[in-house]
Structures are given as structure tokens and as C-alpha cells.
Amino acid sequence: MNILSKKNKFGAFCYFIGIALLMIILTVSAWTDFEAMNVDVHNIRGNGNLPLVCPVFITPDETGIIKIKVENTQDRVSRPYITTVITQSTLSLLDRDRTFLNLQPGETQIITREFTYEDAVFGKMVLVNAKIDYPYPTPDLSGLCGIYVLDISFLTGSQLLIFLSVSGLLLSGLGLFLYTEGHRPLRGKIRLTTISYSVILSWIIVGIILSNIGFSQFGFFAFIIAVIAITVLLFGEKEFSIQD
Numbered sequence: 247m248n249i250l251s252k253k254n255k256f257g258a259f260c261y262f263i264g265i266a267l268l269m270i271i272l273t274v275s276a277w278t279d280f281e282a283m284n285v286d287v288h289n290i291r292g293n294g295n296l297p298l299v300c301p302v303f304i305t306p307d308e309t310g311i312i313k314i315k316v317e318n319t320q321d322r323v324s325r326p327y328i329t330t331v332i333t334q335s336t337l338s339l340l341d342r343d344r345t346f347l348n349l350q351p352g353e354t355q356i357i358t359r360e361f362t363y364e365d366a367v368f369g370k371m372v373l374v375n376a377k378i379d380y381p382y383p384t385p386d387l388s389g390l391c392g393i394y395v396l397d398i399s400f401l402t403g404s405q406l407l408i409f410l411s412v413s414g415l416l417l418s419g420l421g422l423f424l425y426t427e428g429h430r431p432l433r434g435k436i437r438l439t440t441i442s443y444s445v446i447l448s449w450i451i452v453g454i455i456l457s458n459i460g461f462s463q464f465g466f467f468a469f470i471i472a473v474i475a476i477t478v479l480l481f482g483e484k485e486f487s488i489q490d
Contacts, residue, residue, distance in 0.1 A: 253424050261421025261443055262480075267414035268450050269472065271407065275302055275454065276469035278392020279462035282373040285390070286331045286340060296389030297460020298376055303403030304393050306363045310403070312391070314357040314376055318349035319384065325349070326380045330359050333366070333373045341365070366395040389460055411454075418447050439479075446475050 299313040312332075318324040325348055332341045345357055365372045372395065377388040396406065426440050450472050457465020 253427055257421045257424025257427065259421070260417045261425060261447075264414045264416065264418030264421055265447065265450065265476065267410050267417065268447075268454065269476075271302060271410055271414075272450055272454050272457065272465065272469050272472060274394045275392075275457040276462075276466040278371045278373070278394050279390060279457065280392075280466055281367075281371060282375060282390040282392040282462070284337060285333060285373045285375045286342075294385050294387045295461065295463075296376060296378055296387035298374065298389040298391045299459060300374060300391035301393050301403050302407050302458060303396050304361075304363050304372065305396050305398055305401065305403055305406075307399060308362075308402050310361045310372065310393055312359045312361065312374055312376075314359075314378075314389075315354065316347060316349065316357060316378055317354045318351060321351050323348065323350060324381055324384065326378050326384075328357055329377045329379070331375045332359065332361050335365070335367065337367060337373075361393075363395045363397075366393075369395060369397075371395055390462055391460070415451075422447070442475075442479055446472065446479065449475070 297315065299315075301310045304310045312330070314328060314330070316326060316328065318326075325346065327344055327346045330343050330345075332343075333339070334341050341361075343359065347355060347357075349355065359374075361372050361374075363369075363372070367373060372393040373390075374392070375388070375390045377386060379386050393403075396403070398406075401409070422440065422443055425443070426436065449468060453465055453468025453472065457468065
């Protein structure tokens, strides 16, 4: 086996390790958001999507913050109210809060709610639902999110997210570089495989971003497509090194 073939295989190995780290983030985001669909399902559903900004992870030594953006797009004063529901250890015990606002035309406010790891359902995840009830004719909006609880003390949730994100991006980027090294200009199967690697990486990144700025439905959809694509890529190739 020549040096180029070894570099080719090592590049693919780095790429898939990086993808695995990024998939941890996407999997946790999609899974917890899916579980949040079961919280107060009959009482807190609107006609449109309300993006919630929530942490992905939380640890015992920190307080998490949920951010809700409220906008008045009308040309008159609007008095919406926000209902937020956060689990408290079980799905049946909920912390319900209602906030009334008075928004001037074009005004935007950010509403926050705090939570801790003690709010987690069965010690695994904190589940959140929120709804904005606007006066007619603005449609009501609802959104949800889930936060995974990790019982660790050496990292905060945000530090873990940064570690997984940076490591995943660096390893997958390095893997792509090594995989294509010596094959430029890219031709044939190596070109098609490189395009597949790049598309999957981009898709996972977009899924993570959208899932964590409130578009939970897209995050779950991105997770399903990513799993299918990675499975096809892994089992569709007999070996990591593809020769021209």
C-alpha cells in the first residue's frame, strides 16, 4: 500500500470522526425537541412557528436561559401575552408562567426564562414549550425545545457544545483535505465521494444551526436525512481509499 493510499484512508477516518462529533449535537437537539412535543400538547399550540433559543446541554452547576423573541409587526400598539411551560422532574408537573406585554408599533422584546438541571424529566432532559397569543389579526405562535442534562462538573453545557463543534469541524475539514490530497484536479469516483462528503457536512451544520435557533422540525428532518446519507456512504463503499 503506497503513502497516498494511507493518507486517503486516514483522511476518511478523520472525516467520519468529525462527523460523529457533530452528529452528537444534531442527535441530542433532534431527540430532545421531539420529546418536548409531548409537553402540554393540547394547551399550547399556535398557528405559526415561534423560534426559541435554548442551550443544547446543561450541567448541575449552571443555570440555563431560554430566550423568546416577541415582535409587534402591526402599525398600532399590541398587547400579546406569552405562556411558557417548563417540566419539573416529570411530564405531569409543569412550571407554567404567563407574561403580559405592551409593544409599540415595530417594537421587539426578548423574554427570558431560567431553569436548572433539577427541572429535567427523570434526570435526562428539560423540556420547554412556549406560546405567544397576539391580538387579532396577528396569528398566535408556538415553539418548543429540549435541553439534555449531563452530570459532569469539569465542563459547562456551552463549553461542551463548543468543544464538540470545534473538534467536529476541524476533524471533518482536515479529513476532507487529506482525502483529496494528491488527487487534484478531482476526477471520477474521488470527485463524487468528495462532493458527497461536503454535502453531508454542510447539511449537518445547517441542521444544527436551525435546530438551535428554534426550527425544531427542520432539525429532526435534518437528523433523519443525515443518518440515511451517512449509512449509504459508509456501506456503499467497500474501502475508504478510492483509486483513480
